[in-house]
Amino acid sequence: MGDTEDGAEVEIWNYVFGYSKIAVVKCAIELGVADVIENHGSPMPLPELAAALRCEPSRLHRIMRFLVHFHVFKQEPIGQHSVGFSLTPFSRRLIKHGEKTMVPLILLNSSPILLGAWHSLSARVLEGGNISPFEAANGMDMWSYAEANPCHSKLFNDAMASRARLTIPAIIEACRQVFDGVESLVDVGGGNGTALSLIVKAFPGIRGINLDLPHVVATAPTFDRIENVGGDMFMSVPNADALLLMWVLQDWDDEECIKILKKCREAIPEDKGKVIIVEAVVEEDDKEDELETVRLMLDMVMMTHTNKGRQRTLKELSFVLQQSGFSRFNAKSIHTVESVIEAYP
């Protein structure tokens, strides 16, 4: 759009006030708009919605007008003389305990802690920009900050868990054979164990170990057939038939990835062991793929929130795998932001 004069004139305003979209969606989440409409079960007229949410009607009207414009909610007739607000596929993802909820991810990424970091991105890109934008804004790196701030840690782990609830079913649907023959599985950097809980539920023959930092597993729920282990993946990884590294390598530079992968290589059997990597793989060449936009955004998130993390191309992943002693790998698309890479000794 920005490559024609007319397009640019409109597009630039989307950048000037672009933040209002996420801010208003966050406001709707905090008010519980989608939850109240869902519980109501039929289109809700403004006065009823305002009363249920205890909102000032004219201000709520403006919020809803904005959100209807962007198809977050829609308006439907009620009888012949009235209209009410109802859910769209988008706002179904704003239901707090909905199956496809993205609420924790939105709340995390719109929190002052993460938003503040973006103001230091240019300083990071300049020569000598040694400190991560997250650290510049919050005084310490992301993991230390989470350890020192339990509320932020919970927000982060909940956000990862809500994403895992979308990714794991997609893996199981697109390539369930990834788990064939696996009897023990360690989720390395597995967060609060949600991903592993979904896997062991789908594959009753698998016994799981969830490895994460001690402060993360200390608050993780207990799940059947899953042992929570507090530790440091740079120091050691429990032995198992297979290891899962989901959204983990992206947080680290090549040298750090090689250290993690070498520990993983030591923990799996030479003959039938494998490491299953799940993360966004960026294309070698720019492609007109809507999810590619998200992968490139995620790469910017890594530059802003982690010390040296990045989204890699397949070639870049191949390099770190080779340097860590893996002899071969294959990559599968699962029609989400992520790909699944199986790496073998």
Ligand SMILES: C[S@@+](CC[C@H](N)C(=O)[O-])C[C@H]1O[C@@H](n2cnc3c(N)ncnc32)[C@H](O)[C@@H]1O
């Ligand atoms: C981006 S999150 C991904 C969580 C989970 N794999 C998922 O996809 O939902 C990265 C995880 O790595 C964990 N982590 C960071 N440093 C670690 C370390 N040294 N050892 C083990 N886990 C670590 C973090 O606590 C966090 O849970």
